[in-house]
Amino acid sequence: MSKADITFIKNCREILSDGVWDTDCEVRPRWEDGTPAHTIKKFGIVNRYNLKEEFPILTIRRTYLKSAIDEILWIWQKKSNNIKDLSSHIWDQWADENGSIGKAYGYQLGVKHKYREGEFDQVDRVLYDLKNNPQSRRIITNIYNHADLSEMGLYPCAYSMTFNVSGNTLNGILNQRSQDMLAANNWNVVQYSVLLMMFAQVSGLEAGELVHVIADAHIYDRHVPVIEEIISNTPYDAPEFVMDKSITDFYSFTKDSFSLKDYKFHEFTKKIPIAI
Numbered sequence: 001m002s003k004a005d006i007t008f009i010k011n012c013r014e015i016l017s018d019g020v021w022d023t024d025c026e027v028r029p030r031w032e033d034g035t036p037a038h039t040i041k042k043f044g045i046v047n048r049y050n051l052k053e054e055f056p057i058l059t060i061r062r063t064y065l066k067s068a069i070d071e072i073l074w075i076w077q078k079k080s081n082n083i084k085d086l087s088s089h090i091w092d093q094w095a096d097e098n099g100s101i102g103k104a105y106g107y108q109l110g111v112k113h114k115y116r117e118g119e120f121d122q123v124d125r126v127l128y129d130l131k132n133n134p135q136s137r138r139i140i141t142n143i144y145n146h147a148d149l150s151e152m153g154l155y156p157c158a159y160s161m162t163f164n165v166s167g168n169t170l171n172g173i174l175n176q177r178s179q180d181m182l183a184a185n186n187w188n189v190v191q192y193s194v195l196l197m198m199f200a201q202v203s204g205l206e207a208g209e210l211v212h213v214i215a216d217a218h219i220y221d222r223h224v225p226v227i228e229e230i231i232s233n234t235p236y237d238a239p240e241f242v243m244d245k246s247i248t249d250f251y252s253f254t255k256d257s258f259s260l261k262d263y264k265f266h267e268f269t270k271k272i273p274i275a276i
Contacts, residue, residue, distance in 0.1 A: 001235045001236070001237060002054070002056075002057070002058065002059045002235045002236060002237060002238040003049075003053070003054060003056065003238065004049065004054075004056035004057055004058055004059075004186060004189065004238065005058055005059055005060050005235035006235065007047050007049075007056075008058060008060070008181075008185060008186060008231070009060070009231045009235075011042075011045055011047070011181065011185070011217065012181060012219065012227050012231050013231065014042055014045075015040060015041065015042045015181065015217060015218070015219055016040065016219065016224070016227070016228075018042065019040040019041050019042045019218075019219070020040065020041055020042075021038065021039070021040045022038050022039055022040075022041070023038045023221075025038075027039075029220075029275035029276060030275065030276060031222065031273060031275055032273065032276075037220050037221065037222070037275030038220070038221045039218035039219060039220050039221065040218065040219050040221075040224070041216055041217060041218035041219075042217050042218075043215065043216060043217075044213075044214075044215065045179075045212075045213075045214040045217040046211065046212070046213050046214075047189075047211070047212045047214075048209055048210075048211050048212075049189060049193060049209065049210045049211075049212070050208070050209050051193055051196065051197060051207045051208060051209065051210060052206070052207070052208060054238040055190075055193065055238055055239065055240070055241035055260070056186075056189050056190065056193055056210070056238070057186065057189075057190050057238065057239065057241075057260070057263070058186045058265070059235050059236040059237075059238070059239075059263075059264055059265045059266065060230050060231065060233040060234075060235055060265070060266055061186075061230045061233070061265065061266060061268045062265040062266075062267070062268065063186045063187060063190050063265075065190065065258065065259075065260055065263075066255045066256070066258070067087070067088050067090075067255075068187050068190045068191050068194075069190075069191065069194055069255045069258055070086065070087045070088060070255045071086065071088065071090065071191065072191040072192070072194060072195055073253065073254070073255065074086045074106060075105045075106045075109065076106070076109060076123055076195060077123075077250065077251060077253065078106060079106040079107070079109045079110030079121065079123065080106040080107075081100055081101050081102065081103065081104055081105060081106050081107035082095075082098070082099045082100050082101070083095045083099045083100075083101065084099040087255075091153075093274075093276050094153035094154045094276075095153060096153070100153070101152070101153035101154065102148075102151045102152045102153045103145070103148040103151040103152055104143075104148075104152035104153055104154060104155075104156065105143060105156060107148075108122070108143035108145055108148070108156075109121060109122045109123050109141065109143060110123075113125070117132075122141040122142075122143075123141070123250075125139075126139055126141060126161075126163060126199065127199070127202070127203070127250055129163075130163065130165065130170070130199060130203035130205065131203050131204075134165040134203070134205070135165060137164065139162070139163040139164070139165075140160065140161070140162050140163070141160065141161045142159060142160045143156045143159050143160070144156050144159040144160065144177075155177075156177075157176055157177060157178045157179065157184070158174055158175070158176045158188055158192070159175060159176070159177060160173075160174075160175040161173070161174055161175075161192070161195075162175075163196075163199065165205060166208070168204075168205055168206055169205065169206050169207075169208035170196060170199060170200040170203065170205040170206065170207055170208060171196075171208040171209045171210070171211070172192065172195075172196045172209075172210050172211070173210075173211045173212075173213060174188070174192045174210065174211070174212050174213065175213050175215075176188065176212070176213065176214045176215065177215050177216065178214075178215065178216045178218070179214045179216065179217045179218065180218065180219075180220065180223075180275075181217060181218065181219050181223075181227065182219060182220070182223040182226060182227055182230075182272060183223075183272060183274060185217075188212070189210070189212060192210055192212070193207075193210050194243075194258065196210055197241075197243060198243075198250060198253055199250065201243065201245070201247065201248075202247070202248055202249060202250045220273075220275055222273050223272070223273075226270065226272065230266075230268065233266045236264040236265065237262075237264070239260040239261055239262050239263035239264070240260065240261040240262060241258070241260060241261075242258065242259045242260065242261055243257060243258050244257040244258070
């Protein structure tokens with residue numbers, strides 16, 4: 001039985017049973033028809049995923065591995081803020097007529113900063129420290145740049161990663177200000193698990209724990225019956241995660257460098273409405 005399923009089901013049940021509704025509040029998000037998109041939420045969810053034990057992907061509903069990886073590479077490897085560099089259409093509603101999402105996500109990771117050791121962008125600084133100063137307690141990325149928020153198509157949701165090496169094990173903490181549990185929870189868990197594993201492999205380390213800290217974990221009103229249906233499914237065992245072990249350069253990974261073996265999941269074909 002997949003531990004990611006157990007965690008997700010527990011989170012959703014806690015939100016639905018003990019969460020707080022915002023139906024009496026003015027809210028920013030809207031459904032496609034203009035109706036306010038209200039949520040039931042829980043504050044401060046913290047989940048731990050041990051990547052040495054199993055790969056944390058849902059089986060009670062399919063998570064599309066290569067699409068998730070394509071997006072994380074778009075942000076962290078290409079450092080792009082243009083949807084023309086992305087294979088999927090998940091960012092279309094936040095892009096301008098030229099395809100730009102403004103000074104958001106990949107843009108922030110690609111900005112170079114001066115350090116004692118030289119000039120690096122945030123990704124290259126992480127790679128440098130993991131190889132040259134792995135015991136540092138300062139290996140952090142942050143894309144929630146207040147100076148540029150007004151020029152972002154969407155404020156960053158998953159905004160900060162803290163990397164920490166213990167012995168030969170690379171662990172990470174993902175900080176997220178807001179989480180749409182149905183549309184994005186396992187998607188982000190899969191993405192940042194893979195990111196941690198990529199960084200570990202090219203740095204000669206072993207991937208350990210991903211700790212996921214969510215400030216506002218919520219379920220949208222129109223998602224409640226969908227969530228209830230999904231969490232009623234019986235989990236399968238987690239699949240085996242396969243990564244090309246020959247790659248030693250972070251920038252050489254592609255979405256085809258990864259696959260799943262024996263991935264069993266419950267089919268889910270309903271279209272999920274997304275609040276904007």
